[in-house]
Amino acid sequence: MATTTPNGVRGGHAKHGGGSAFDGGAPMTHRQIMEALSGLLLGMFVAILSSTIVSNALPEIITDLGGGQSAYTWVVTASLLAMTATTPLWGKLSDLFSKKLLVQISLLIYVLGSVVAGLSQNSGMLIACRVIQGIGVGGLSALAQIVMAAMIAPRERGRYSGYIGAVFAVATVGGPLLGGVITDTDWLGWRWCFYVGVPFALIALFVLQKTLKLPVVKRQVKVDWSGAFFISAAVSLLLVWVTFAGDKYDWISWQSGAMVGGSVLLGALFLLVESKASEPIIPLRLFRNRTITLASLASLFVGVAMFAGTVFFSQYFQLARDESPTMSGVLTIPMIGGLFVSSTVSGQIITKTGRWKAWLVAGGALVTAGLGLLGTIRYDTEYWHIAVFMVLMGLGLGMMMQNLVLCTQNQVDPSDLGAASSVVTFFRSLGGAIGVSALGAIMANRVTHYVKDGLAELGPQGEALGHGGTGGGGIPDLDKLPVPIRTVMETAYGHGVADIFLYSAPFALVAFLVTLFIKEVALKSSSSDAEAKTKEAVAASEAPEALAAATAPAPAQAVASEPVTSVASGVAVRGVVRGSEGAAVPRAAVTLISPAGRQLGRSVAQGDGSYTLDAPGAGSYVLIASADGFQPQACTVNVTDEPLVYDILLAGTSGLGGVVRAADGGGPVEGAMVVVTDVRGDVLATGTSTEQGEFAFAELVPGAVTVAVNAPGYRPIALPVEIGGQGVTRVEAELLSGAVVRGVVRGAAGLPLTDARVILVDAAGNVVATATTGDDGAYAFADLDAGEYSVIATGYPPVAGQLTVTGRGVDGHDIELAHPGE
Known part of the structure; x- marks a missing residue:
């Protein structure tokens, strides 16, 4: 008889140790899976890379295209908004059309948007291309997981999902640094930030065409086009209003009234459409769950803080501190490090205790504190202060981002798991889009204000320059400005970005307050649908002791006994309990329970792993298996009048x-x-x-x-x-050892020099790192490769020296600076 194979269980007709199966198709070999997976991994790499590679290149891109602050933020917002709105639509389309075809279409859309984006002649053209890119990236992000689910059986999917995690990590961490390096390379330039993903996408198209063979399995669905249109239109109109209010027109004006009113009207139409849609893009019924409502609201405000850090830090380091795009990526590592530490520590403790709310609340407090402290920075603030503030912000984000989704998943029915998770993610992306646009508009106004004040302090000549080209959100080219005016610009951008962080702090505070009202429920010990259903059934059982009997390991003396059943006759359910390597698992306890939680049969696996028990008749039942040293498994079995053969796979520790x-x-x-x-x-x-x-x-x-x-x-x-x-x-x-070069910069009298700038250059002429001495005149460079370097010190007439770095490095490379004749 035909059955559906649940998680952890395979019917007796399937080959053990074989490959995964397509929906309704023959099993795939490991080689076939890896060949098809290579195309998917390339597609995911392209999707993630395109979202991160432009972050550190944006200041130079916008300056080169003659755009202003509004263009800067819309380059990010346009892609984010398009991706957010289209991701659920791609999922719906995958139920109607060929998944392989949809992946290829999304790749082609991405390639088209990337090629044209690299040819952009103005910021408006670039923003339009980013919308196209966002549509393609939304498809790649959604379809990669859907195709994997169709290609690989659930119980074997974990074997291959590690590759996706590795690709995600490489693209997320490497994207900003790669974008900075490309921008800093004269013979490449920023346009290659868009071209670099195209070859990967084309290779992915070729590999997918050759290796991915998925059947077209359709089901009756209705795509919520109206819902996607109204939510996108409402948010876009609101973002346009925030971007231009206070510049093109007053905050209180008929234009503001029309745009805000139009956005509210479109939002109301969206709610009306969603309430009547058979398969809405955002199921409104989910918001009857208090946890989902509060987690979505908190995610909305967390999104503002998260994207504020990733988008505006690059402007601060490049425009306020005169760092290169590459170094601006390096200097944000403390925030990434804080996020990593908090994720690992909180994840470890949550796994052991099952308690998560304290971490969520602490995360909200840390994000609020970090943003508030970042609101005090200026262009000349010591970097270690900024690093500490970034660490606080990263620690808080690491505690909040994953745990908001976790608390949602923990309190919804398994059938709503995907929808609830996507709702929280949707609101986080929405908060990011709104936050980037609104904060970008505010920053443009604040920078113009600070530039005017700074130029006025330079006297009549400075006052005559007005806003110095920053009016309307213009971004000046600092390299072309004289030193006094350049200092004014750096001061203005340092103060302006600080204001952005300060204005973001109240949003983080609201997220913190919202988390206080989320009810903590201890984490469930299983995640599969079948196991969740089993727990619900047992909770409602007339005999609660059934679960203890079902999951308790069988006593050693029962190994040689005949299977024990509580039902004398009925339809036989039998099979073999095996470990992940295919070996039989003796002494495994196998229990059959009714949907109401009543124990109907119990068996102890023999030495060859075989078990037998009887179901009272045709119907749907829950089968549970457990053994010492293995993870318990649960599944739903559909019994007819014929005997059922089910082999059970237990994952060992x-x-x-x-x-x-x-x-x-x-x-x-x-x-x-x-x-x-x-x-x-x-x-x-x-x-x-x-x-x-x-x-x-x-x-x-x-x-x-x-x-x-x-x-x-x-x-x-x-x-x-x-x-x-x-x-x-x-x-x-x-x-690998990280070599260190350190020393002291001294004056002619042998006294340490403060604020001397030391530059380390490699043999190819590339600037590796820079440092500014403190009161003790000391400088240091860490984490260096072995090789030849030049050390250049400025502050007096510059002094350059050569050194060879080997082993642990060079300690005591002192430099003497002095004016001629001293």
């Missing part, structure tokens, strides 16, 4: 161990921090290496994980590891 060594032939590294995360980024285990450099973790679920290792004086690394189904998987981590 395994160990992970290894050693951390120095890559340059040194011995073991003691005290290295080792962090193990799953494909979603959740922390599974942490620890430090011993004196022999060894580390070990027990009780880990088999599958793909990432092992991150870092230690003082070494460069951190991340290794993809596949944990086997049995035994201990061994890992060897080799850490």
Whole structure:
């Protein structure tokens, strides 16, 4: 008889150890899956890269195209808004048309938008192209997961999902830095930020055409075109009003009234359409759940804070501190580091305790504090102050972003899991789009105000310059300005960006207050639909002790006994309980319960893993299996008048161990921090290496994980590891030393010099790093490769010197600066 294979269970007619199956198709081999997955991974890499690569290149792009602050923010907002509005639509279309065709169409849309964006002659053309890019990226983001679900059976999907996590990490971290490097490279230029993803997209098209063969499985759905149009139109009109209010027209004017009124009307029409739509883009019934309502509201305000950091930091470092696009990406690492630390620590503790609200509340407080402190920075604020403030903000964002989705998923019915998660994500993206546009408009006004005040202080000549070209949100080219005016501009941008952070702090405060009212419910111990249904059924059971009997491991003496059942006759349900490697699992407890939670049958697997029990008759039942050293599994089985054969696969718990060594032939590294995360980024285990450099973790679920290792004086690394189904998987981590160059800048009298600028240049002539000395005259550069470098010191007539960096570096490279004749 034909059945639907639930998570963790495969019917007796399927081959064990075989590949995954398409919907209704034959099983795929591992090679076929990897070939098709390579095209999907390239597509996802393109989607994520396009969203992050322009962040540090934007100041130069907008300056080159003659755009202003409103254009700057709309380049980000347009893509974000298009992606937000179209992502659910692509999901609906995948139920009507070929998923493979839709992936290829979204790739072609992305390629078209990217090529034309690279040819943009003005900011308006670039914004239009970013909308096209956003539509394509929305399709790639949605369809990649949908195609994987259609291509790989649920119980085997975790085996391959680690690759997507790795691609996501590489594109997210590498995108801004790659964009900065491309912009700083004279023979490339910023236009290649848009071209660089095109070859990957074309290769992905070719690979998908050759390797991906999906059947077209249609179901009756109705795409909510009207809902998507009205929500996009309402938000867009509101963003246009915020962008131009106070510049093109007054805040209180007939234009403002028309736009705000039109946005409210479009929003009301959206609510009306959604209330009547059979399959709405945002199911309004979900908001009857208090947690979803509050989490969505908090996500809306968190989105403002999150995108404020990623978008406006690049302007601060490039326009207020005269850093290159590449260095502006490097200087934001403290925020990324704070986010990483908070995600790992909070994830580890939440996993152990099941409690999450304290982290959510603490995250709101930290984001509010971080933004408030960032509101005090100026163009000449010491960088370590800014770094501390960024760390606070990153810590808070790391605690809030994932846990807002987590608390939502934990309190909804399994059938609403996808819809509820997408609603929270939708509001976060919506908050980001609104925040970037509104804050960008405010920043344009504040910068113009500060420039006017600064130029007026320079005297009549400065006052005659008015707003210095910043009126209407214009962005000046600082390299072409004389020093006094340039200082005014840097001061204005430093103060203007600080105001943006200060205005963002109340939004974070609202998110913090909202989280206080979210009711904490301890996390469920299972995530699959079948397991969730089982828990609900048992909760409603007339015999609550049924669950204890169902999940309790069988006693050792029962191994040799015949299967025990509580139903004397009926339809036989039998099969074999196996581990992830295909080996039989003896002594596994297998229990059959009714939808109401009543125990109908219980069996203990024999030495060969076989079990047998009887169902009272045709119907739908829940089958539960558990054993020592394995994760319990639950599934829904549909029994007819014929005997049913179901083999059950249990995922075992395994160990992970290894050693951390120095890559340059040194011995073991003691005290290295080792962090193990799953494909979603959740922390599974942490620890430090011993004196022999060894580390070990027990009780880990088999599958793909990432092992991150870092230690003082070494460069951190991340290794993809596949944990086997049995035994201990061994890992060897080799850490590269990060060389250090340090010294003291002194004057002619031998006294340390303050505020001397020291520049480190590599053998190719590239600026590697810069530093400014403090009161002690000291400078330092860390995390350097071995090789030849030049050290240039300025502040007096510049002094340059050569040095060779090997091993741990050079300590004591002192520099003497003096005026001629001293």
